[in-house]
Amino acid sequence: MSDSSGLYVVVLAGGISHERDVSLRSGRRVADALVAAGHRVVLRDPDAGLLPFLVEERPDVVFPALHGSSGEDGSLLGLLDAIGIPTVGSSAAAARRAWSKPVASSLLGASGASVPESIVLSHESFRELGAAGVLRVVRDALPGDLVVKPAMGGSAQGVGIVTDPNDLPRAMVDAFTYSDVVVIERRIVGTEIAVGVIDTGDGPVALTPVEIEPTTGIYSFQARYNAGETTFYAPSRLDTAAIETVAAAAIHAHLTLGLRDLSRVDFIVDGAGVPWFLEANVLPGLTETSLVPLAIDASGTDAATTYSGLVQAALARAGRNSKV
Ligand SMILES: Nc1ncnc2c1ncn2[C@@H]1O[C@H](COP(=O)(O)OP(=O)(O)O)[C@@H](O)[C@H]1O
Ligand SMILES: [Mg+2]
Structure with a gap:
């Protein structure tokens, strides 16, 4: 699939989140699809050199293929917005x-x-109120199978299905490894x-x-x-x-x-x-x-058309005309 309006696109992939490897794989696929659509693509890891690089290079569009914190929590999106580079995806506020x-x-x-009924607990409240008392309230309020997951995270990391109430503390400890806040939710x-x-x-x-x-x-x-x-x-x-x-x-x-x-x-x-x-x-x-x-x-449809459409939409939103 070729696109006549080839743009300079920086695809971001990698990062230091728990989902780094997944992101690298996503980034390579996006880069390949955008090249197939006729764009000039640079694949870049979000490291300490990234922001100076973007300020200097001024690509037409940034396509973040980042998963996990920094990319998905809105931090990097807010900085890209502050630099004024058109970016594919949600605003920082919506990402949060x-x-x-x-x-x-x-x-x-x-x-x-x-939305499944849930109880949300911070690690601090869990320590302050004592595991035993908290777990009893949770079990009474949410009988049956539960899903325990980090409030923030992805790729099912730290997610546990609890079918025996005795396994709840262990599942919570696992989830707290990934996030300071844990969601205990009715299993659907x-x-x-x-x-x-x-x-x-x-x-x-x-x-x-x-x-x-x-x-x-x-x-x-x-x-x-x-x-x-x-x-x-x-x-x-x-x-x-x-x-x-x-x-x-x-x-x-x-x-x-x-x-x-x-x-x-x-x-x-x-x-x-x-x-x-x-x-x-x-x-x-x-x-x-x-x-x-x-x-x-x-x-x-296909990836080249879709991702190219997203890049064009990001550019159009930024109020700039496509460069040839
Ligand atoms: N309430 C629920 N009931 C049943 N399964 C769930 C529930 N919440 C999560 N899961 C299972 O756990 C997986 C991961 O949960 P999800 O909320 O999608 O987090 P993430 O994908 O960000 O890790 C889901 O793909 C699903 O298989
Ligand atoms: Mg999910």
Whole structure:
């Protein structure tokens, strides 16, 4: 796929987050797709030289393919905005809303979306109030299976499914390794669905929702980045009405959180077809085994066209004309 208006694009990948390796893989894929679309691409790690490099180089657009903190928490996006370089993706403020799972869930819950009941605990409150008392309240308030996860994080790192209440303390310790705040959430049983949302200037459009069936039953870090560990269905095996409902719920989440350009919203659809919001990702994985590239293919388009469209949209938003 070639694009006549070749731009100078810096793709950011790597970083020091827990998801560095995933990001490097995403970045390479994005860079290849943008080169195929006719752009000049430099792949750059966000290190101490990055900001001076960008100020000096003034690329047309930056495409962050970063996962985890710095990229997804809005820090780097705010700095890129301050430098005044057009950037693909959400604003720093919107990234902060999505990056914090409790904040995103609260906003979605208030907007009428179905969000699993949860209790959110800081490490400090856990220590202050004592594990025993806290855990008893949690178990009484949220009987049944639970999911424990870091309030901020990704790639299922630190996420635990608790089917025996005795395992709750251990799951919390694991989650606290990744974040000072932990979410303890009712486990929703159903079909896991991820919906990519793309907006190249004409409003957000849901890509084909992808159904995720991990071989082990849990969509863990392992299941995500090793080929063959997960079966994906695009389109999903849900009925048409449920697919339409989850696609609409993804657009609703994207808009409610004020996201821009690109996102991926994760749900579990229960037996009644209700999509339960898990989280929204502002810089979703774009590796060879990731959901959004799969959804792009299933939607009848391709990565080069899609990412090039996002780059053009970022440039147009910044009010500059495309250079030839
Ligand atoms: N409430 C829940 N019910 C059932 N499964 C869940 C729930 N929350 C998370 N999960 C499982 O854990 C995985 C990771 O959780 P998620 O909130 O998407 O965080 P992240 O992908 O950022 O690590 C999901 O892909 C899903 O398999
Ligand atoms: Mg997720």
